[in-house]
Amino acid sequence: MLNVSIYVNMCDTYRVMTTESSSSALAIACCAPLERQPLSAGDAVSIARAMKAMSDPARVRLVSIVTSSASGEVCVCDFTDPLGLSQPTVSHHLKILVDAGILHREKRGIWAYYSLIPGALGSLAELLSRV
Amino acid sequence: MLNVSIYVNMCDTYRVMTTESSSSALAIACCAPLERQPLSAGDAVSIARAMKAMSDPARVRLVSIVTSSASGEVCVCDFTDPLGLSQPTVSHHLKILVDAGILHREKRGIWAYYSLIPGALGSLAELLSRV
DNA sequence: CCTTTTCATCGACACTCATCGATATTGGAG
DNA sequence: CTCCAATATCGATGAGTGTCGATGAAAAGG
Incomplete structure (x- = not known):
């Protein structure tokens, strides 16, 4: 079964934008970059x-x-x-x-x-x- | 309301005996003395x-x-x-x-x-x- | 064998909790 | 003021959990 997220926010849109083109949108977005990998689910x-x-x-x-x-x-x-x-x-x-x-x-x-x-x-x- | 314990064991009987009279029954009982006070309920x-x-x-x-x-x-x-x-x-x-x-x-x-x-x-x- | 004692397991019940969709709230943008 | 996006709150629901009495299992002693 596919895991479909109903909740969509613009924050993810900003992330895609910044990784693909410029980083000008990052300043107004809430997305924070990671310093290290978080714990796995297991x-x-x-x-x-x-x-x-x-x-x-x-x-x-x-x-x-x-x-x-x-x-x-x-x-x-x-x-x-x-x-x-x-x-x-x-x-x-x-x-x-x-x-x-x-x-x-x-x-x-x-x-x-x-x-x-x-x-x-x-x-x-x-x-x-x-x- | 009174808190009445249904479960009664001889272990407690041994404890009363040892604290009131001799300690000969302690060897066969399972009751262990405390080294320090355990955590309170709070x-x-x-x-x-x-x-x-x-x-x-x-x-x-x-x-x-x-x-x-x-x-x-x-x-x-x-x-x-x-x-x-x-x-x-x-x-x-x-x-x-x-x-x-x-x-x-x-x-x-x-x-x-x-x-x-x-x-x-x-x-x-x-x-x-x-x- | 039978009885007694300690402890684990079972079945049931009430309560808590994780989760979600729907809705309310808040703050920015137009 | 009106719309929209982000988040919190609400109500419901299904799963999980703490608790108990009743029962079972195992060991010691008569």
Whole structure:
């Protein structure tokens, strides 16, 4: 299917004019030249996906509880009470954080222990600097 | 209304036991002590809100186009074509980025110029390090 | 075997959000 | 003042998401 843009502005007309002939029209146009190549659509999706993992207050607190733990390992039952959320909801958020590569899950006996993947938050911050 | 937790686990029972009497039950429990205080609910909401602003691929690309611009100023008409989105949708995303304190909007004549607020992305990355 | 405990998954619901077309608003040009 | 171009806002809609209760899965113990 063809991607047809309905919204047409004169700004694009100015761009075509300036690249093909004179540059006198640039002064009154709004089009700004690029200094470097913007992020590709794929890179933007990756960055947005990583940010979305930390875009919920419950998940931010989950990560905070892990980083605040002395042992670095926290089991699910330690999350439910301080957050005031049900156990299925906590498990749901933990899964999102694991899928995003932020938390690590290790099952030992009955309990599931969650720990922070080293450098995960750092690489998340580094992604922001690349935008 | 009273907040009643339906989900009850023995882990909490262990915690009460250890704080009130001996600590022999701690070894078999899953409860981990805290090294420092986790983020408050309010702080978590603030951080999550900031992250949500960058949790959409279109908004990530919008910011990237601004930072890639030689002049540092980009008008709306420069956003629509590379993103393949309609003009109302682009305006919608730009408003979210402005409200989040990431972009600055300046209306000059017919056009609206958007520029990056200095240090906005840096403080966003700094927020992550505080989790 | 059966029971208990922890945790994940499922199904459903309400709510939010990204997107668009239509319309309003603003500012320049004639 | 009238027309037009650029942008913001509105209303609607379909997709996504957070939340929960109910249920399933797995492990430990009797």
